[in-house]
Amino acid sequence: MKNFMTVLAVVLMSATTFGQDNLGEVKGTVVEKNTTVAAYGAHIFINDNGRKYNATADVDGRFRISGIPAGTYIVNVKYKGDTLEKRIIAEVPMDGFFNTDTINFYSDILDMPVMTVHYDPNELKLISGNLPVTTLTAEEIERSPVKTDIKALINSMSSDVRMTNDGELVFRGARKGDMLYLMDGVKTATIGNVPSSSIGRMMIYTGGLPAKYGDTLGGVVIMETKSYFDLYRRWEATQIREGKM
Numbered sequence: 001m002k003n004f005m006t007v008l009a010v011v012l013m014s015a016t017t018f019g020q021d022n023l024g025e026v027k028g029t030v031v032e033k034n035t036t037v038a039a040y041g042a043h044i045f046i047n048d049n050g051r052k053y054n055a056t057a058d059v060d061g062r063f064r065i066s067g068i069p070a071g072t073y074i075v076n077v078k079y080k081g082d083t084l085e086k087r088i089i090a091e092v093p094m095d096g097f098f099n100t101d102t103i104n105f106y107s108d109i110l111d112m113p114v115m116t117v118h119y120d121p122n123e124l125k126l127i128s129g130n131l132p133v134t135t136l137t138a139e140e141i142e143r144s145p146v147k148t149d150i151k152a153l154i155n156s157m158s159s160d161v162r163m164t165n166d167g168e169l170v171f172r173g174a175r176k177g178d179m180l181y182l183m184d185g186v187k188t189a190t191i192g193n194v195p196s197s198s199i200g201r202m203m204i205y206t207g208g209l210p211a212k213y214g215d216t217l218g219g220v221v222i223m224e225t226k227s228y229f230d231l232y233r234r235w236e237a238t239q240i241r242e243g244k245m
Contacts, residue, residue, distance in 0.1 A: 022185065022203075022222055024092035026075060027064040028100030030057045038062075039105050042079040046090075049229050070094040070201050070224055072233045074240070079105050089237045093135060094203050094222060095210070134158045136202040138226065138234070147196040154191070154221055160206035161219065171206050171219030179218035184225055191221070200226040 026046070030039040038061030046053040046065065055063040065075075075088040084105060090098040134157045136144075146152035155163045160172045168176045169191075181188045205220040239245040 022070055022094040022182075022224060023067050024070050024094060025064055025066045025068060025097040026053075026055075026073070026090050026092060026100065027062070027097055029061045029102045030063065030077060030079065030105055031061050031102060032079075033105055039079050042077055042105065044075060044077050046073045046075055048073065049232070064097075068092050071230050072237045074233070074236060075100065077103060077105060087240060089240060091137075094201055094224065134204050134206075138200050138230075141196050141199055141202065144196075150191055150194045150196060153196060154202070154204060157202070157204055158206050161204065174218035178216060180216040180220045182220065182222045184223070194223070198225050200224050200230050 026044075028044075030042040030044065031037060032039050038059060039057050040059050040061065042057040042061070042063070044055045044057065044063045044065060046068065053065045053068050055065040057063045070092050073090045073092060075090050077084040077088075082105075084103075088100055088103070090100065092098050136153075136157060141147050141153065144153055144156065146156055151163060151167065151169055154169060155161050162170045164170055164176060169179065170176055171179050181191050183194070201224045203222045205222075209216070209220060236245065
């Protein structure tokens with residue numbers, strides 16, 4: 001019995017460790033109304049169905065909210081008793097950050113610089129500023145022509161991923177089976193039959209693996225399944241974008 005409890009404790013600790021691996025951050029800067037003066041002490045927070053993520057702007061107005069599970073969130077700002085009425089929608093990536101840029105604080109208006117971004121969806125996306133990692137969101141998975149085949153979906157994410165004749169995936173010339181799959185932070189040796197409709201985000205490393213994934217010479221596939229709260233936050237963000245909330 002004692003040995004069983006010891007093994008159980010180790011398993012639970014491992015699950016907790018891996019479950020915390022794919023967290024993201026929100027960062028940015030808050031300045032006072034119609035100025036470039038830092039909004040020192042501004043309270044920036046995310047309410048996530050009972051969980052709250054907080055940060056306070058420093059003397060330069062900068063803030064960073066860490067330890068946020070990947071997903072869509074509404075960022076709120078409170079300063080000198082006033083709350084920013086127009087909330088900020090943050091798409092927090094796995095192992096990366098969402099940058100709000102400079103927030104010019106108004107009591108009822110959010111004034112942010114206009115930004116136009118052009119990108120090739122077939123190219124690698126950058127997270128944390130310099131880390132080349134290919135990612136797919138739930139929306140991108142829904143639009144994929146191979147969304148019904150999880151292995152084909154992974155194969156389509158990077159030219160460094162190849163599917164062998166027997167249907168196995170190989171990363172950057174590594175041997176078959178020399179790769180790591182993580183589903184909601186839990187390691188698996190094979191991918192199995194995972195319905196793509198249940199996946200909220202996918203990310204693959206085909207090289208330059210972080211130390212926490214260092215027990216493989218091939219690649220890493222990270223998948224996070226959808227939850228009720230993911231669907232709710234996505235719906236809430238859509239309502240805000242459309243001016244219905």
